[in-house]
Amino acid sequence: MKMDVLDLPAVELAEKIRAGEVTAMEALQAVLDSIDEKEEIYHCYITVDRDGAMRKAEAVQKKIESGQLCGRLAGVPAAVKDNICTRGILTTCASRMLGNFIPPYSAEAVLRMEKAGMVIIGKTNMDEFAMGSTTETSAYGETKNPWDIGRVPGGSSGGSAAAVAAKECFAALGSDTGGSIRQPAAFCGVVGIKPTYGTVSRHGLVAYGSSLDQIGPIGKDVTDCAALLEVIASYDKKDSTSIKRDDTDFMDALSEDVKGMKIGIPIDYFGDGLDDGVKDAVLKAAEALKEKGAIVEGFYLSLVEYAIPAYYTIASAEASSNLERFDGIKYGYRTPECGGLHDMYKKTRSEGFGPEVKRRIMLGSFVLSSGYYDAYYLKALKVKALIKKAFDDAFARYDVILGPTAPAAAPVLGASLSDPVRMYLGDIYTVAVNLAGLPAISLPCGRDVEGMPVGLQMIGDCFQEKKIIRAAYAYEKARGPFAAPGLLTSAADGKN
Amino acid sequence: MGKQYETVIGLEVHVELATKTKIFCGCPTAFGGAPNTHTCPVCTGMPGTLPVLNQKVLEYAVAVGLATNCEISRFCKFDRKNYFYPDNPQNYQISQLYLPICKNGSIEIETEEGKKKIGIHEIHMEEDAGKLIHDEWEDCSLVDYNRSGIPLIEIVSGPDMRSAAEVIAYLEKLRMLIQYLGASDCRLQEGSMRADVNLSVREAGTEALGTRTEMKNLNSFRAIERAIAGERERQIELLESGGKVVQETRRWDDCQGESYAMRSKEDARDYRYFPDPDLVPVMVGEEWLERIKAAQPEFREEKMERYKKEYDIPVYDIEIITASKRMADLFEETVGLCGQPKKVSNWLMVEALRLLKEMGMEPGDIRFSPENLAKLIQLADKKVINGPVAKKVFEVMFEQDIDPEKYVEEMGWETVDDEDALREVVEEVIASNAKSVEDYRNGKEKAIGFLIGQTMKRMKGKADPGKAGRMLKELL
Numbered sequence: 001m002k003m004d005v006l007d008l009p010a011v012e013l014a015e016k017i018r019a020g021e022v023t024a025m026e027a028l029q030a031v032l033d034s035i036d037e038k039e040e041i042y043h044c045y046i047t048v049d050r051d052g053a054m055r056k057a058e059a060v061q062k063k064i065e066s067g068q069l070c071g072r073l074a075g076v077p078a079a080v081k082d083n084i085c086t087r088g089i090l091t092t093c094a095s096r097m098l099g100n101f102i103p104p105y106s107a108e109a110v111l112r113m114e115k116a117g118m119v120i121i122g123k124t125n126m127d128e129f130a131m132g133s134t135t136e137t138s139a140y141g142e143t144k145n146p147w148d149i150g151r152v153p154g155g156s157s158g159g160s161a162a163a164v165a166a167k168e169c170f171a172a173l174g175s176d177t178g179g180s181i182r183q184p185a186a187f188c189g190v191v192g193i194k195p196t197y198g199t200v201s202r203h204g205l206v207a208y209g210s211s212l213d214q215i216g217p218i219g220k221d222v223t224d225c226a227a228l229l230e231v232i233a234s235y236d237k238k239d240s241t242s243i244k245r246d247d248t249d250f251m252d253a254l255s256e257d258v259k260g261m262k263i264g265i266p267i268d269y270f271g272d273g274l275d276d277g278v279k280d281a282v283l284k285a286a287e288a289l290k291e292k293g294a295i296v297e298g299f300y301l302s303l304v305e306y307a308i309p310a311y312y313t314i315a316s317a318e319a320s321s322n323l324e325r326f327d328g329i330k331y332g333y334r335t336p337e338c339g340g341l342h343d344m345y346k347k348t349r350s351e352g353f354g355p356e357v358k359r360r361i362m363l364g365s366f367v368l369s370s371g372y373y374d375a376y377y378l379k380a381l382k383v384k385a386l387i388k389k390a391f392d393d394a395f396a397r398y399d400v401i402l403g404p405t406a407p408a409a410a411p412v413l414g415a416s417l418s419d420p421v422r423m424y425l426g427d428i429y430t431v432a433v434n435l436a437g438l439p440a441i442s443l444p445c446g447r448d449v450e451g452m453p454v455g456l457q458m459i460g461d462c463f464q465e466k467k468i469i470r471a472a473y474a475y476e477k478a479r480g481p482f483a484a485p486g487l488l489t490s491a492a493d494g495k496n
Numbered sequence: 497m498g499k500q501y502e503t504v505i506g507l508e509v510h511v512e513l514a515t516k517t518k519i520f521c522g523c524p525t526a527f528g529g530a531p532n533t534h535t536c537p538v539c540t541g542m543p544g545t546l547p548v549l550n551q552k553v554l555e556y557a558v559a560v561g562l563a564t565n566c567e568i569s570r571f572c573k574f575d576r577k578n579y580f581y582p583d584n585p586q587n588y589q590i591s592q593l594y595l596p597i598c599k600n601g602s603i604e605i606e607t608e609e610g611k612k613k614i615g616i617h618e619i620h621m622e623e624d625a626g627k628l629i630h631d632e633w634e635d636c637s638l639v640d641y642n643r644s645g646i647p648l649i650e651i652v653s654g655p656d657m658r659s660a661a662e663v664i665a666y667l668e669k670l671r672m673l674i675q676y677l678g679a680s681d682c683r684l685q686e687g688s689m690r691a692d693v694n695l696s697v698r699e700a701g702t703e704a705l706g707t708r709t710e711m712k713n714l715n716s717f718r719a720i721e722r723a724i725a726g727e728r729e730r731q732i733e734l735l736e737s738g739g740k741v742v743q744e745t746r747r748w749d750d751c752q753g754e755s756y757a758m759r760s761k762e763d764a765r766d767y768r769y770f771p772d773p774d775l776v777p778v779m780v781g782e783e784w785l786e787r788i789k790a791a792q793p794e795f796r797e798e799k800m801e802r803y804k805k806e807y808d809i810p811v812y813d814i815e816i817i818t819a820s821k822r823m824a825d826l827f828e829e830t831v832g833l834c835g836q837p838k839k840v841s842n843w844l845m846v847e848a849l850r851l852l853k854e855m856g857m858e859p860g861d862i863r864f865s866p867e868n869l870a871k872l873i874q875l876a877d878k879k880v881i882n883g884p885v886a887k888k889v890f891e892v893m894f895e896q897d898i899d900p901e902k903y904v905e906e907m908g909w910e911t912v913d914d915e916d917a918l919r920e921v922v923e924e925v926i927a928s929n930a931k932s933v934e935d936y937r938n939g940k941e942k943a944i945g946f947l948i949g950q951t952m953k954r955m956k957g958k959a960d961p962g963k964a965g966r967m968l969k970e971l972l
Contacts, residue, residue, distance in 0.1 A: 085544045098543065105537055107544060206543040211773035239546050240776050318773055321576050324587035325541045329639070341637075345580055368578075368768035377770060 005030045007484075010076045010170040010224040017064060017075035024057040024064065024075035027170075028119055031077045035121075035168050037489040042144045044163035046082045047090045048122035053077065060117045072227045072251065074117030079163050079172040082123040083130055084215060085204040086110055089120075093206050094138035095128045097326045097333045097352035107204020108239070109173060109215045109232040116231045121169055124159030128354045129323065130180055130208040132156050133423050134416050137356040142413060145187060147452055147485040151410040154184030160218045161188040166487055171219040171228050175205055177212045178311050179405070179430025182442035185218055186455020187410035189444045189482060191472070192218040193225045196462050197437035198243035200229075201236030207322040209315035210241075212434040222443060222473045226250040229465065245463065253466035258474045259293030261467070264398035266301035269429060275408040277448030282404045285445040285456045288478040289402070289471065299397070303390050304432070306383050308424055311431035312360075313367050313380035319357075320364025326352060359420065388436040395461035400471045404429055405442040405455030429457060439465045441472045444482045453482075499736075500700035503728045504708075505663055505693060506617075506655040509670060510648050511680045512624065512688040513556045519623050519647035520547030520590065527686075531629075531640035539645035541585030546774050549574075553647040554597070554778060556679040557621050558788050560649060561598030563673045563795065564616045568785060572597045574621070574775045578768045582639050583625040591650075592620035593769045597778070603673070605665040614666050615654030622648050655694070655705060660724040664717050667691060676793050676821045681860050684716050693723060696741065697731045706731070707741040711755060713748050723748040727755060799824060807837040816845050820859035823848075829866035834873050843869060847887065851894050864897045872900040882960055885909045912958045918951075921959075922967050925950045936972060944968060 005013065005027055016022045032050055039045060057077070063069040080086060083093045085103040087110075092098045110120065127137040135143045135158025143158045145151040146166040153162040157174030161184035164172055174181040176194035185192030193216045200215040207213060217228035233248040265286055270279060290296045328334035328348030335347035353361070367376035394401055406426055416423040433440045438459055445456035456475070460468040518525055521538035538545045561568050572595045576588040601616035624646040629638045651670065657663050671682040671689060682689040691714055696706035711727055714720045726748075731741050744760040794802070796818045803814045818824045823844055830840045852859065872893060876886040881904055889900050889909070904910060912918070925947055926933055935943040944965060951964045 091543075093543070101543070103537075103542070103544070105542075105544075202544075203546055204544040207774070209773075238548060240548050240774060317770060321578050321588055321768070321770070324578060324580065325543065325585065327580065327582075327587055329582050330540060330585060331542070341582070365768060368770050370766050370768075373768075373770070 006034055006167040008170070009220045010073055010078070011227050013170055014071075014073050014076050017061075018070065024061040024077075024119060025054065027075060028053055028057040028077045028121070031121055031167075031169055034166075038166050038168060038487060040490040041149060041488050042146055042162055042166045042168070043141055044124055044143055044159045044166060044168050045079070045122045046092055046094060046125050046138075046140050046159070049089050049120065052089065053119050053121050056114075057119045060119060063117065069117040071116040071231070073171070073231055075119065076170050077119045077121045078113060078228070079121050079124045079160055079169040080110060080113075081126055081157050081160050081172070081174050083126060083175055083206040083208075084110060084173055085206065086120060086123065089123060091123065091206070092140070093129045094126045094140055095353065095357070096139045098206075098331075099139070099333060101332050103204070105204060107215070108201035108234065108236045110204065112232045112234055113173075113228075118231070124157070124163055124172060126159055127156035127180075128357050129206070129319070130156040130175055130177055131319070131356050131360050133179070133183060133426055134411070135159060135162075135184070136413065136417055137354055139354055144413075145410050145452075146487060147189060147410070148450075149488065151412050151452065152187070152416070154187030154406075154410060156180040156184075157192070157218065158184045158187075161185050161190055161192065164188070164190045164218050164220060165485060171217060171224050173215055173228075173232070174218045175208075175213055175215050176434065177209045177315055178434050179427050181216045181218060182405050182430050182440060182455065182457060183427070185442045186405035186444070186453065186457075189453030189485065190218055190220060191222055191225045191441065191443045192216060193229055193441045193465070193469075194433060194439060195229060195233065195465060196243075196439045197434075198241050199233050199245060199248070199439070199465070201234060201239040201242050203236055203238040207318070209318040209434075210322060211318060212311075212315055214434075222441070222469060222476050223251070223254055225441070226254055226469050226473075247463065247466065250465055250469055253469040254473045255470050256292065256474045256477050258289055258471055261289075261294045261400065261471060262398045263289060263294050263296045263400045263402050263471065264299045264394055265296065265402050266304070266394075267298045268300055268302065268304045269403040273407050273425070273428075274404065275448060277446075278404050278406070278408060278454045281446030281448070281454040282402070282456055285475055285479070286402055289475055292474050292478055294471070294474075296402070299394065301390055301394055301401070303383070303387050304428065307387060307432035307435060308428055310380040310383035310387065311427065311435055312363065312424060313376050314384060314435070316360040316364035317368050317377050317380075318364070320361045320368065323353075323357070323361055328352070356420070384435045387432050391432070391436045391438060391459075391461070395464075399460070399464070399467050401459040402471075403457055403459075405457040406430070409448045409450070409452035409454055433459055438462060439468060441468045443472050443476060445475070445479065501697045501728070501732050502700045503658055503724070504655050504696050504698060504705060505657040505659075505724065506708075507651075507653045507657070507663065507666065508692040508694065508710075509651040509653070509667070510690040510692075511560075511651065511674055511682060513553055513647040513649060514678060514680050515550055515552045515556065515647050517550055517552075518645035519550050519553050519621070520645055523645065525646050529642055531638070531642065534642040535644065539585065540641050541587075547590060547772075549775060549778065550647065553621055555788060556647075556677070557597050557619060557649050558780065558785070559677045559792065560651070560674055560679055561601060561619050562789060562792060563677060564598070564601040564603050564619070564651070564670075566598035566601030566616055566619060568780055569595060569597055569599065570780045571595065571777055572780070573777045574772045575769045576772045579765050581625070582637070583628050583644070585626065585641060585644055589623060589625065590772055590775070591622035594771065595777075596620035597780075603666070603669050605662060605669050607662055607665060612662065614656045614662075617652040617654050619649055619651050622650060624648050655696075655708075660721040663693070663720060663724060667717070667720070672796055672819070672821075675860070676795050678793075678821075683858065684714075687715075690714075691720060693720065693727070695724060695727050695731070697728060697735070707743050709741065709743065710745045711748050712745060712758070713750075715750070719748060719750040722750065722753060723755065726753065730755070793821075807831070809837050809841045813838075813841040813845060816849070817841060822859040822862055826862065826866055826869070830869045830873075833866060833870035836873060836877075839873050840869070843873065843890065847890050848894065851891065862894075864893045868893050868897060868900055875900055875904060879960055880904065880910050882911050882957070885911070885957060909958060911960050912955060918955070918959060918964060918967060921951055921954045922964065922971060925954065926968070926971060933972065
């Protein structure tokens with residue numbers, strides 16, 4: 001019975017809870033047991049709020065029984081990335097800097113989940129301040145890929161993606177600044193959506209690159225992601241960049257009908273550097289959609305090679321300013337010994353931040369400094385505008401753009417940290433989406449020669465989440481169930 | 497030697513806007529309050545919080561821009577000014593550098609040589625910082641974020657002023673416009689208006705601008721005058737002795753009457769300004785702008801013209817009354833209630849201004865209502881109270897805004913209108929002041945004053961002194 005529960009997708013679990021077949025407490029207990037068995041191996045979480053979650057599960061169960069709660073995800077235990085504030089629960093951003101930070105407020109997305117009756121289990125591991133593509137820059141240790149514990153889960157929302165794959169939660173929130181939801185979803189064989197910029201409130205999301213950051217869902221399948229996105233999408237006055245939308249009934253898009261849908265494949269996404277296994281899996285997925293009636297053709301998107309430098313310039317510039325508030329004065333880490341204000345700042349920030357965060361702060365400070373602002377930051381903004389234009393042109397012809405999420409499957413642990421530029425290049429297919437503010441989904445479309453999952457990315461025009469959800473759902477049905485990884489438990493094979 | 501120098505001055509004026517809440521959050525802007533009680537996660541820079549622009553700030557900034565003949569930007573942005581200091585919780589200040597809300601305006605000031613136009617380079621919106629308190633006894637510093645996020649506008653003038661008198665005239669004009677708009681109370685002492693003086697000197701007749709310094713910490717018009725004189729002299733001495741003026745920021749010490757350098761251009765910070773991605777660009781729509789234009793108040797010049805037509809009072813009175821919007825409003829409202837513009841103007845110009853000066857207050861601090869002033873004037877008119885009593889009542893009303901009718905009744909200060917009682921007292925006074933009576937009869941007119949005084953004293957001030965005088969003359 002217990003294993004059955006963990007195998008359920010979130011939407012189906014909620015149905016069973018509503019039907020009285022399972023209680024919210026039983027579902028939570030199954031997840032907590034699963035965490036007990038596997039956390040030692042995978043390390044998906046930074047904080048697990050066992051008691052708080054159980055209290056919430058009990059309260060939710062009562063409301064479901066009394067008919068006060070009947071949402072599509074009511075009673076479902078879910079995890080939240082640790083850069084999304086949760087009132088009363090430690091929110092570290094996987095940094096030593098916020099090792100003691102307990103926010104007095106919850107992010108709007110978290111409030112929406114709670115209102116929908118979802119039970120927050122805890123906070124998932126990530127790259128420090130969401131800077132990284134492997135979850136290895138976390139100050140609290142790396143998360144292992146459930147498909148192969150010798151590999152990274154991707155990042156920066158690696159903890160969330162791995163927790164879904166390892167059945168340590170039913171769904172999770174991630175955040176995506178340059179691919180941080182889609183890439184770990186691809187590496188862990190789960191589904192993730194990066195919504196149109198402005199769709200989910202950023203209130204309570206600890207900012208990395210404010211103009212690019214979006215919170216989004218990670219789930220076992222397209223249906224779960226659509227359901228969770230429907231819960232968290234909202235106009236929020238507390239976020240000036242939030243957008244009023246009346247088309248956030250994303251579950252309505254769960255249809256297999258793609259007849260006549262125009263799908264463009266950027267030929268320039270299939271050049272050097274793309275792993276053959278990934279290429280084959282993605283092209284096969286395109287073929288499957290074609291068989292279902294979609295019109296699939298290749299085209300040149302252009303400017304692909306400019307996305308990474310533009311992205312790292314803009315994101316780092318914003319990050320260098322966003323992270324200035326971490327100074328040891330008001331909250332978080334403060335160096336124990338210092339001589340004067342300047343020394344306190346220097347030591348606090350030197351000791352509180354890890355190397356990747358420092359690298360991006362330095363990069364960002366440099367591109368904003370006088371004399372370099374025009375040459376780097378302004379130029380990057382111009383590139384951003386051109387990339388948006390290239391997508392606009394493409395969406396004049398296509399409903400959906402299809403391609404790989406990442407050039408290769410998950411790398412082995414430790415391979416990326418020594419060569420950050422190579423790590424940055426792995427973001428080639430994801431960052432342009434953030435620069436253009438577009439929605440995109442990643443879902444598994446096969447496995448590479450080593451058996452690691454491969455992610456298929458589908459990009460939509462602004463506010464066209466429904467199109468990519470429909471295409472993804474249709475493909476998912478055509479593909480059939482995606483195999484789950486063979487999970488380890490610390491009791492049986494912890495030393496593997 | 498003997499070179500003539502011209503002083504060139506431009507001002508950066510910060511004005512605290514009179515909004516009820518802060519610029520980017522809902523915290524109150526009220527003065528005072530225990531440290532860190534007017535704060536929230538936004539104005540203390542907590543992680544994950546976001547600024548949302550207070551629309552009233554935009555409204556005030558645009559209103560000031562319109563009043564100073566500026567172009568209003570239809571599209572403007574906020575930028576981050578990055579620098580580390582504990583009074584600034586985010587370690588960046590949200591301000592406007594690249595696209596400010598107002599540009600290219602001007603105001604006209606009166607100078608000894610007549611009217612002069614002073615250019616307004618730009619007006620931008622920004623947030624104030626918190627306050628650091630250095631506890632030297634405990635050897636620690638504390639920070640109070642109550643002020644963090646208080647809305648400010650910075651008004652940057654052109655280098656168009658040539659003397660301290662012009663600077664003061666400019667500031668007074670600016671203050672008057674902003675007070676008329678109700679956008680700020682503009683008090684220098686309390687810091688709701690702060691002026692930084694950019695000053696350079698050049699040889700008279702030359703065109704090129706000299707190297708300028710920026711003077712900070714000027715808390716009164718007097719300090720500004722002294723600082724300008726001091727800095728002009730310092731720069732001229734430097735040049736005369738073959739030295740060079742260094743571009744730097746200086747701090748004025750009004751007690752010492754000197755300034756000292758804070759930081760030079762060389763160690764100027766690189767603020768790494770860039771557009772704040774948390775705030776969307778501000779779009780000013782025509783319709784909205786028209787509404788703000790329509791809501792602009794009648795400014796002083798128009799008001800003076802109207803007063804000249806509507807009220808039969810001297811131009812001198814009009815100038816004084818319209819110097820403050822509060823005073824002008826009081827005047828108009830009181831006249832509306834009891835008529836008699838000249839009497840209303842007298843009370844305001846003589847008694848109210850005297851008390852304001854004595855108490856170190858500004859017209860904006862006046863608490864009494866036009867209703868009560870009108871009542872007081874009517875009491876005096878109907879001779880319910882006499883002149884000296886009316887003044888006493890006014891003083892109480894000035895401090896406590898009492899209802900003069902009730903107050904006079906409670907105090908029993910009504911003028912005694914009893915012929916027989918008065919005649920009795922007058923007879924007593926004549927009988928007991930033989931010397932004065934004699935003086936008067938011998939032609940010393942002044943002696944009557946003493947006798948009236950004695951009568952008033954015996955009547956406990958409640959007699960009508962005119963009537964007492966007439967009766968004295970009659971009986972003598």
